[in-house]
């Protein structure tokens with residue numbers, strides 16, 4: 001697993017609730033058998049017009065958000081399909097951190113597995129961050145997983161929580177399958193007990 | 196203890212302070228879309244599949260629903276299916292391939308074959324794995340990295356979810372189905388109302404449902420954000436299971452039933468949250484927006500965003516109405532449709548097709564509608580054909596197709612064209628779900644059939660059956 005310690009980056013606001021994984025990466029792009037090649041199709045129906053040209057109205061296409069690596073969105077981000085292609089697409093596009101008031105379970109899990117940090121903040125803080133992205137061109141945040149803090153350079157500073165274990169895995173970039181395999185004895189014992 | 200607590204306790208492999216619990220997985224279902232990268236990961240790490248005997252595959256998501264003797268026209272889809280075949284062969288996993296008489300949507304065939312059983316843990320790289328909870332199994336969807344994890348270890352590290360009981364009061368009225376109950380619950384608690392929870396459905400209305408209905412209900416749990424949905428097994432469950440291919444037989448069957456009978460939540464079981472639903476007051480539902488929680492009874496009208504409680508809800512409603520091309524306060528029954536889709540793991544089992552056929556019998560679909568029936572599996576298709584349901588549908592102008600996910604997600608050629616409006620028995624009305632620019636209204640099979648015939652939504656409770 002890719003590790004995540006600290007990240008400073010440009011913030012892009014996506015002021016929509018219930019952004020589902022069908023929007024993040026539409027089905028016609030799920031036929032690939034690799035883990036790569038999804039970034040260019042991220043938010044496809046929103047980023048591109050039906051004729052395939054760039055939709056200049058979509059927020060990620062605005063010049064000021066080019067190179068953004070932190071996405072801030074409204075509640076229940078990543079709901080719907082369990083497709084891990086969604087975090088793959090977000091990560092390949094360049095996002096390292098997603099901030100929202102809440103995330104769908106499977107999506108949040110999938111993010112951790114890909115070295116991307118889903119950060120839950122209270123609704124008003126999320127709104128405040130969105131506002132700041134609009135008021136300050138080039139608005140950046142620094143997310144520190146070790147300290148579990150988020151801060152900008154103009155006075156916003158707050159904390160977030162992820163579970164101890166997930167924090168540890170992400171900081172170390174641990175291979176969690178390898179970790180489970182170290183419990184081989186327990187697994188075999190369990191299997192034997194059920195025969 | 197709750198049903199969930201009992202299953203959790205029975206599957207603990209390892210517990211340690213500050214770490215997620217290692218949970219044993221009894222059944223792992225895989226399909227072509229979310230598994231190839233997991234197998235690649237295994238190979239890269241030099242690992243193998245720990246329990247191929249507990250792993251089963253099928254191709255369902257991107258398969259064409261037209262003539263299966265022809266090669267698949269979409270080369271990339273064909274490669275994905277071929278990859279599944281190769282992976283199953285390499286690791287010794289049983290595959291219900293597209294020409295197998297047991298192929299079908301993964302959540303339809305698991306129960307049908309008796310693989311899905313009370314008391315077991317089931318995972319699949321698909322969010323609607325919650326379907327299998329109808330049997331009193333703990334079943335949940337996972338991502339591809341977790342698919343790899345289960346392939347390699349047959350275990351999954353999990354944080355214990357909280358429990359929610361959805362207690363129904365009274366019976367569902369005539370014409371109101373499990374689908375309407377599911378939509379009613381989501382409408383009440385919201386699409387994130389059960390995030391972090393495992394739901395147990397209980398009460399008279401749930402007991403009164405067939406296994407098919409229970410599967411429909413549990414299927415939609417994920418649409419309320421739930422990790423899983425469960426129903427305690429009872430006589431209805433056992434009768435459904437008896438004699439199925441992979442179900443226990445002989446003495447093992449009796450022992451299994453005795454065990455299954457102990458699984459229900461104890462009378463003094465404590466849930467973290469309880470929601471009450473008056474089932475007898477429910478009506479047939481129709482979604483009007485782009486999220487399953489945007490739902491109203493068929494007798495109602497498209498809501499006005501101005502009435503929304505919060506600014507966020509207002510903005511979401513406005514966006515949804517714009518996408519759906521609907522005007523506030525339009526009567527639901529005045530909304531005309533272009534397409535109807537009867538299918539998906541929510542509503543493509545035999546009982547669903549029977550219910551829809553009963554509505555269709557003696558009628559013809561509206562001249563402005565084209566309509567599709569896609570059975571959930573080959574077994575469903577064959578059983579339906581034995582009863583002559585295919586002829587009822589065909590005579591009425593529906594297309595009768597081969598089994599698969601089809602227009603539920605439109606990964607294969609079955610998609611809506613931009614601007615087309617569809618009455619669909621599937622589970623997601625997200626923007627573009629059934630095809631870019633397509634507009635999806637979620638309904639029950641009877642409601643979809645009736646809408647196809649009338650050309651607009653109509654209240655099934657007033658239907659004249661022929």
Ligand code: SF4
Pocket residue numbers: 255256300301302321323539540541599600603604621622
């Ligand atoms: S029918 Fe639809 S919801 Fe069900 S597994 Fe297939 S794509 Fe997913």
